[in-house]
Amino acid sequence: MKGMDTKSLGLAGLVLLVAAGLPLVSDAYLLSIGVTIAMYTCLATSWALFSGPTHYISLATAAFFGIGTYTTGIGIEHLPYWMLLPIAGVLGAVVAALVGVATLRLSGVYFVIFTLGLAELIRQIITWGQNVSGAKGIYVLTSITEEHIYWQLLGLAALVFLGGFLIWRSRLGFAVRILGDDEDVARHAGIHTARVKVLLFMIPGAVAAITGAMLAPRYVYVEPSIAFTPMLSFQVVIMALLGGTGRLWGPVVGVIPFTLLWEAISGTFPNQTTLLLGLSFLVIVYLLPRGFVGLIEGGRARMRAGGAMA
């Protein structure tokens, strides 16, 4: 067990090192895909930390992401950039905690609807604020380049993986696995289930907000419809499910092919993207209920069984 842990940590470090070299060898187009992949890796992996074991499907990613984007957008005038990232993280975590306290006692369906509504609610509030103040959007003008954004996102992804790795081995991780299996058992075993869920939900809240804060300089011009787009929430869910939420590395396995596929789709059929997004969602749920993780581990188990028989 311990040996395997060291091996997977080493492997993850190696992958990170290789990924960090991308800007040195790639052109601008490849780098922009790299940024998208790194961004969705952060979002989908942190999403799966909470939604994987609890089975609560959160559509709040866009809400947290937008909060982060606006933290940079508004804050860049007043504070140094490096201070904005932790501020965004704290804001995201606090909003997640509030949402969690209000909704995580409810059953799954209400949670899904509430989180979807949350992004819309915050978007409307900001739009209203802009109507009152008369400003349409905000310009985020910095000297931060695409390479910088890419490296920052990669660093964040590394933190998410390390955090997930540590949580998985902690009491909190064990508690969330138990309550994901059976909440009644968890409560009667002595687990404060509401607290566990709120604590864990703060992670995707913070990570999505920091991701949004990192990406704001890339947009240059930030307005609510970009920062709070519901498409983002759905894409994160689809990628995480495509990869599989049963393992920490699962979502990445979904993020990479889906980003490439999406790049091709939005290039070829720019007007049908929403339709194709819906179709791909159906295909994944029907054909790959446990994602690529399920496929890979199923294949491994069959190979082992075959080997044993031979």
Add this chain to the structure above:
Amino acid sequence: MSAVLSLSGATKRFGGLVAVNQLEFEVAEHEVLGLIGPNGSGKSTTLNLISGALPLTAGTISLRGSRISGLPPQDIARRGVARTFQLVKLLPSMSVLENVMAGAVFGHRRRWGEEAEAQAMAMLEKVGLARRAHAPVGELTYIDTKRVELARTLAGEPKVLLLDEWLAGLNPTELEQGIALIAALRDEGRTIILVEHVMDAIRSLCDRCVVMSSGSKIAEGTTADVLQDKAVIEAYLGADEDA
């Protein structure tokens, strides 16, 4: 004889139905108390009130003098009341050992890491399931799933153990093993409340019994006395109209 658990005026109403009515009883340390009565008499509801699965409508329940009624189940569990469920509830994605560790890690006496694993292993040993420790729970026979659940409740070293029809649904051989297992727990000096229908088990395991009918207590006393009681026989078999 000091009371570990005491119920006073415990009442549960579901709308107009009074499921448990002004129930009073105490359980002493090292005592095995049988909670018996015909179907629908409120025994399982009473266990649910004690474990916090259901809130009381009125009355109080105390553990060693401090009130536990009104607390959520996780707090009651931490204070030392552990239970099994009438329909066995296991954690399907986990191994037998991890199921039992859930009790060891989060129960009354909390452990972590190797200590929790050793405790869980010791409990599996006690219920006779150590050799299946690494099996997935889906592969277990019915009685073995019950053993896992029992080991999970024991793992947190609770002060009071609530067993909700733990012997129900077992075949004659398994029943013998099951009774022997609970007898072993009794001999260790554990405090147990047993909701049970199996008469042989009640006779051989319980020091005292509380008999319920239609939500109320109709008799209480040593097992032998209670099973001779006229009101109890009537509750189980119906009134003998010729008498």
